[in-house]
Amino acid sequence: MYYIIALVALVFVVLTGVVIARLQDVIKSVKKEEAPDAVPAGNKLNGAMFIIVLVLGGIAIAWSYLHAREFFLPEASSIHGRRTDDLFWFSMGVLTIPFILVNFLIFFFAWKYQYKKNHRASFYPDNHKLELIWTIIPAIVMALLVFTGWKAWSDITSEAPRDAEVIEITGKQFNWIVRYGGVNDNKLGNYNYKLIDAQNEVGIDLSDENSFDDFQNPTEMHIPVNRPVLLKIRARDVIHSVFIPHMRVKMDAVPGMPTKFWFVADKTTAQMQSELNDPNFKYEIACTEICGQGHFSMKINLVVDDEESYKKWCSEQATFLQTYPEYLAKVPDNLKAKAMKGLPETTAAPADSTASASL
Amino acid sequence: MSAVEGMDTAHVDAHDHHHESQNFWQKYVFSEDHKIIAKQYLITGIIWAVIGISMSVIFRIQLGMPDSNLSWLKPILGGWISESGKLDPNFYLALVTMHGTIMVFFVLTAGLSGTFSNFLIPLQIGARDMASGFMNMLSYWFFFLASIIMFASLFLQAGPAAGGWVIYPPLSALPQAHPGSGMGMTLWLAAMAFFIVSQLLGGINYITSIINLRTRGMSFDRLPLTIWSFLITAVLGLISFPVLLSSVLLLIMDRHFGTSFYLSDIYINGEALPNVGGSPILFQHLFWFLGHPEVYIVLLPGLGITSEIIATNSRKPIFGYRAMIASMLGIAFLAFIVWAHHMFVTGMNPFLGSVFMFLTLIIAVPSAVKGFNYITTLWKGNIVFTPGMLFSIGLVSLFVSGGLTGIILGNSALDIQLHDTYFVVAHFHLVMGAASAFGLFAGVYHWFPKMFGRMMNPTLGQIHFWFTFIGIYLIFIPMHYVGIAGFPRRYYQFTSYDFTHKFMDMNMFISVAAIFSFLAQFIFLWNFFYSIFKGKRAPLNPWRSNTLEWTTPIEPVHGNWPGEIPAVYRWSYDYSKPGAKEDFIPQNIPYSQTLESNFPHENELIATEKLIEAQNFNDQFNAH
Numbered sequence: 007m008y009y010i011i012a013l014v015a016l017v018f019v020v021l022t023g024v025v026i027a028r029l030q031d032v033i034k035s036v037k038k039e040e041a042p043d044a045v046p047a048g049n050k051l052n053g054a055m056f057i058i059v060l061v062l063g064g065i066a067i068a069w070s071y072l073h074a075r076e077f078f079l080p081e082a083s084s085i086h087g088r089r090t091d092d093l094f095w096f097s098m099g100v101l102t103i104p105f106i107l108v109n110f111l112i113f114f115f116a117w118k119y120q121y122k123k124n125h126r127a128s129f130y131p132d133n134h135k136l137e138l139i140w141t142i143i144p145a146i147v148m149a150l151l152v153f154t155g156w157k158a159w160s161d162i163t164s165e166a167p168r169d170a171e172v173i174e175i176t177g178k179q180f181n182w183i184v185r186y187g188g189v190n191d192n193k194l195g196n197y198n199y200k201l202i203d204a205q206n207e208v209g210i211d212l213s214d215e216n217s218f219d220d221f222q223n224p225t226e227m228h229i230p231v232n233r234p235v236l237l238k239i240r241a242r243d244v245i246h247s248v249f250i251p252h253m254r255v256k257m258d259a260v261p262g263m264p265t266k267f268w269f270v271a272d273k274t275t276a277q278m279q280s281e282l283n284d285p286n287f288k289y290e291i292a293c294t295e296i297c298g299q300g301h302f303s304m305k306i307n308l309v310v311d312d313e314e315s316y317k318k319w320c321s322e323q324a325t326f327l328q329t330y331p332e333y334l335a336k337v338p339d340n341l342k343a344k345a346m347k348g349l350p351e352t353t354a355a356p357a358d359s360t361a362s363a364s365l
Numbered sequence: 366m367s368a369v370e371g372m373d374t375a376h377v378d379a380h381d382h383h384h385e386s387q388n389f390w391q392k393y394v395f396s397e398d399h400k401i402i403a404k405q406y407l408i409t410g411i412i413w414a415v416i417g418i419s420m421s422v423i424f425r426i427q428l429g430m431p432d433s434n435l436s437w438l439k440p441i442l443g444g445w446i447s448e449s450g451k452l453d454p455n456f457y458l459a460l461v462t463m464h465g466t467i468m469v470f471f472v473l474t475a476g477l478s479g480t481f482s483n484f485l486i487p488l489q490i491g492a493r494d495m496a497s498g499f500m501n502m503l504s505y506w507f508f509f510l511a512s513i514i515m516f517a518s519l520f521l522q523a524g525p526a527a528g529g530w531v532i533y534p535p536l537s538a539l540p541q542a543h544p545g546s547g548m549g550m551t552l553w554l555a556a557m558a559f560f561i562v563s564q565l566l567g568g569i570n571y572i573t574s575i576i577n578l579r580t581r582g583m584s585f586d587r588l589p590l591t592i593w594s595f596l597i598t599a600v601l602g603l604i605s606f607p608v609l610l611s612s613v614l615l616l617i618m619d620r621h622f623g624t625s626f627y628l629s630d631i632y633i634n635g636e637a638l639p640n641v642g643g644s645p646i647l648f649q650h651l652f653w654f655l656g657h658p659e660v661y662i663v664l665l666p667g668l669g670i671t672s673e674i675i676a677t678n679s680r681k682p683i684f685g686y687r688a689m690i691a692s693m694l695g696i697a698f699l700a701f702i703v704w705a706h707h708m709f710v711t712g713m714n715p716f717l718g719s720v721f722m723f724l725t726l727i728i729a730v731p732s733a734v735k736g737f738n739y740i741t742t743l744w745k746g747n748i749v750f751t752p753g754m755l756f757s758i759g760l761v762s763l764f765v766s767g768g769l770t771g772i773i774l775g776n777s778a779l780d781i782q783l784h785d786t787y788f789v790v791a792h793f794h795l796v797m798g799a800a801s802a803f804g805l806f807a808g809v810y811h812w813f814p815k816m817f818g819r820m821m822n823p824t825l826g827q828i829h830f831w832f833t834f835i836g837i838y839l840i841f842i843p844m845h846y847v848g849i850a851g852f853p854r855r856y857y858q859f860t861s862y863d864f865t866h867k868f869m870d871m872n873m874f875i876s877v878a879a880i881f882s883f884l885a886q887f888i889f890l891w892n893f894f895y896s897i898f899k900g901k902r903a904p905l906n907p908w909r910s911n912t913l914e915w916t917t918p919i920e921p922v923h924g925n926w927p928g929e930i931p932a933v934y935r936w937s938y939d940y941s942k943p944g945a946k947e948d949f950i951p952q953n954i955p956y957s958q959t960l961e962s963n964f965p966h967e968n969e970l971i972a973t974e975k976l977i978e979a980q981n982f983n984d985q986f987n988a989h
Binding site: 048049052053055059063067070071078079080094098101108112113115116119121129130132133136140144145148151152156159160163179202204239242244247249252254256257262263264265287288290292295296297298300302303 | 631737758
């Protein structure tokens, strides 16, 4: 489909070829005349080229824009995302005016005021009124854009609502790990990077009772629809960056400095599948800060559920302690009983015995 | 700012000069002559440009034609191409990193500013040479040393630095994180430290020369805009490069001496590191405190060169000379207080984000003034399309087109989605990469006759322009589309995600356009090197220009002017003055000789001419 762009390029090349051929003749004729002033060969042709490039370039840009449009800004699925999309297209619209105007003037003037024999340019060194006009107009337009942008930015980066679902996402070379507060208390437990090991990948601190029912998942993140979600973002080794294209979410994951981003997704994965008529549609989370060899494939899928399925999914997840009961040994004695509450007795018993054995 | 008043306080240079005969090494290699040093910078810059752009072609092939077999590159890249002809992903990142480093620092900082600041400052202000020829020589040889080290890093077994040209720690600080963070990064840091030393030596020299060595009558309001741009650029560099040096030194400390400036809470390769309390974001603040002014260090010389060439070839005075200076000063000032717009999504305080968004968008105002002033200079001109002029007009178009998308990116709310996507890549390549490169080309075409005493072939220059200009737009307009679709930058391939599983043909188109533009540069290379030896002999003033360099002999001698340095009586933009015989009046023509074209206030200045002529203090050959 982009062959037409290639075709336009080809036209440019052919045109330039023609220009070269014509230039050869012009050079010859100029050489005979031996122009006294330093006007290079082919001044007229170069002037004409400005108009040709202006017209063909305008057509090419308009055409390619229309045909690339279908892939622009994939359908936004968050409330703030639609707002920034609108702002983006509004700003682009405003900026298209100077883009067209300025480029038109540059190309048109270059052609119009090309060298003419026995003609003299106007001596026009300044005009304060004009300069004032084109200082003030951009300043006003900028003020408008700054104001709308600032409003959106402060709303997006405001404190998350209290009822936000808090989910932790940790970046490491080269995947993401998500952690949930758990179905009992729905609070994330503390962490410490020194507690990280092969199983405890995000360094959950099991001396904090909030962590007993935490569960984590390295392949899929689920979030509820129409409810604020607060991502608590951190990194284990180098800087990563959480990028959820459809949600218009991006925030760096920095080792040693937790960051956050909250948003409201308002379309479930199923809704998007039917809306886009694509049963395979998936929300994806990518990394946008260079982090090493696997940077280009640091992916985790995102599933937006309706409230019911989200609750169901959460309750089906095995907590960290259920998956690795041996970590009960790290739980302080006075909290052991609480920690074991969720564990099936079969796993809890041997874990307890190893724990007491180690004491 | 009267011409005479400013000079009374100027410094008297009591430098004894001896016309010793110099041997080959003194004359062409360890030369202290600014013209030779400028050529050294230019040739080194061109060699780096060929290397840097070739790298981009290799990774464009990888991105645009992911299935292609790259075995034909094995003779050059060896083990970086796998048995099946695929590019190594680590080496892809190294290519991206080195392309950025080379183009930004070695080509567009050293190659552009180094060449033209050195060449034009003494010639256009009317000086025998730079304030310190020795420091100037050191400046080039520190750059050469940096070049050698950076070049050597390309041949390391583990590859050169590969953490992106911004080398964010911890990735760049931890050798275990990435092969490119080992010896390659060590050499990168060493090379950059020497590079900064070179920039500082050069910058101090540029500033000192411009302030102290202006010839009789060359007041600040008669300086060509080129010199103004070099002055402002040098000040920018002098303030910001030391900050980069300190950030580099702290990174070296973190890498080799166990400090924790940038490191905290890191678990890598099965090991929790002891470092706590550092901040990776600190590095980003320090880096961008240079990194953003660097954009203008690269661009301002291009804008200065363009101002000069557009005025000369429109045969018109530059429109709004004072506004041009004011907007350059404004841009330079704002350049220091906008750096955090590169960091909107690093988790820094959102309030800070608002402040930096506001400051960033203000830059659009002086930039707009510059754009409109260029256009008005073209208006009602009598335009001669020399290759230098074409590239200057092209620069204005690229500067405006690329600058406009900066208004989108400077808006923190919109930057959330676009940050680190190809939209950013397209934006800065247009406004800073291509625009500055056009400034470089314009300068080379325009001052080639002065540099080498010969003309470049104008027809080839014009063809080179059209191919490059069209090529640049064919590459970067579609790249905006790819960015709007959300494609992240620095990805080895786009196959891992559904949301990047489109635009295959668009990426291929960009790559084809890139290769096409790359090939077009060989027209320039041939023209340049051929013309040095075989070009048509240049006349004294081929573009009928007003500035002082055209009053020197065709090939300026050591000390630039064989006799006395000319005095300056007027600004450099008296083109097409009503009543004048010719359509240009060089700066060294006194008002008393142009009674027919003088304005009333200029007739009053005739009285000061004797005073100007009586002064002779800045001639290093004629100290008294």
